[in-house]
Amino acid sequence: MTLQGLTMGTSWSVRLVARPSGVADAMQGIERVLDRVVAQMSNWETGSDISRFNRSTPGTWLLPPPEFLTVLDAALEIARLSDGAFDPAIGALVDLWGFGPAGPRKTPPADDAVADALARSGWRRIEHDMAALRARRTATAALDFSGIAKGFAVDRVSEWLAGQGLVHHLVEIGGELRGSGLKPDGQPWWVDLEAPPGVAVPVNRVALHGLSVATSGDYRRWFEHDGRRHAHSLDPRTGRPIANGVASVTVLHPSCMLADAWATALTVLGTEAGLALAEAQGLAARIIERAEQGVREWHSSAFRAMAG
Known part of the structure; x- marks a missing residue:
């Protein structure tokens, strides 16, 4: 069965192996978990802990x-x-x-x-x-958890479901996913990795069995001015949107929270530095780059080992 709703300015869905009689309780429990994350970490809520x-x-x-x-x-x-x-x-x-x-x-x-x-x-x-x-x-810096909170919410929903004995599930919030257990047919939760719209790259399919995936891309939120696109991915070191050619970064990790944050970090760093950090941290990462010679796809060694 599939449960779904809205949270954190996006949509959520949970594919669940459970008896129909447990749907109402599962729905209420998931919404409580998500409401708690919003109450703590949403900058849009003036009464939240982060505000x-x-x-x-x-x-x-x-x-x-x-x-x-x-x-x-x-x-x-x-x-x-x-x-x-x-x-x-x-x-x-x-x-x-x-x-x-x-x-x-x-x-x-x-x-x-x-x-x-x-x-x-x-x-x-x-x-x-x-x-x-x-x-x-220590100064007037303002926190913003938009690069990590969705992944954390995915983890919390997955952990809550497992705590209820609902160990077979696939949780998704705004494109970030975490899979646990197996589908009714005994197969793991297979998902196709997200790619930027209009970009032709080979389909990468992974099994989320105790694994999470998060993708950061320049195509989700942006505005255009004088023919130039300004994406929501900001470089904290310059204070401006990134302009390094990275179209998207996908990270696979047991923790969706960490996958979410690492995908953002590698996006900001760019292809060369991002791959170097992925190697240093043992991260399974895929980078899709827009270059003059066309779209290029890069994989860290941990990603290649996982895909192989």
């Missing part, structure tokens, strides 16, 4: 929920390992470019506005203490 954090006085320790701190801890670690290519503290830049709660825009912001938002951003301005379950801003 309260972003309004807090710099230097003041707060006590966010454990799930919030789990995501923050992972985000800061990937920011460190990627040397800031992934950065959870670029809320000011996300808003400035029209991809946040402030609403969309039709023209790029002025250079001085970008410089100002960049000066107020950055993961090094966020501190956390997992032992004491606390976190704080």
Whole structure:
């Protein structure tokens, strides 16, 4: 059976091996899990934990929920390992470019506005203490979990289902997926990896058996001005949309939260640096690049081993 709905500005679906009598309970449980993630991590909700954090006085320790701190801890670690290519503290830049709660825009912001938002951003301005379950801003940097929260929500739904004894399922939120167990026919959950629209690349099909997949692409949210597309994938180091030719990055990982964040980091880094980091971290990654000679597809060694 398939359950579905809306959350986090996108759609969700769960394919589930279960008796029909359990549908109502499963639907309610999934929605509770998703509502909890939104209540903690949505910048669009003024009363969410992340919104309260972003309004807090710099230097003041707060006590966010454990799930919030789990995501923050992972985000800061990937920011460190990627040397800031992934950065959870670029809320000011996300808003400035029209991809946040402030609403969309039709023209790029002025250079001085970008410089100002960049000066107020950055993961090094966020501190956390997992032992004491606390976190704080040391400056007016604003958190934005849009590059990691969907993956975390996928994990939480999958974990909740397993805790209910519903171990055979495929969870999807906005294109990020995690599979557990098997289908009724005994086959794993086979999925075709997402590719940018209009891009001709060979179909890659993977079995999500205790595995997650996340894709970051330049085609999901963007605006065009003077013939140039400005995508939602921002480079935290420059404060501007990426322009490195990367069309999409797909990462396979047991954790959808980590797959989500790593896909964003590799997208920002670009093909050469992204592949190098994927190799260093043992990540199964596929990069699709738009180049003058046409579309090119690149695979990390871990991806090739998994596909082979």
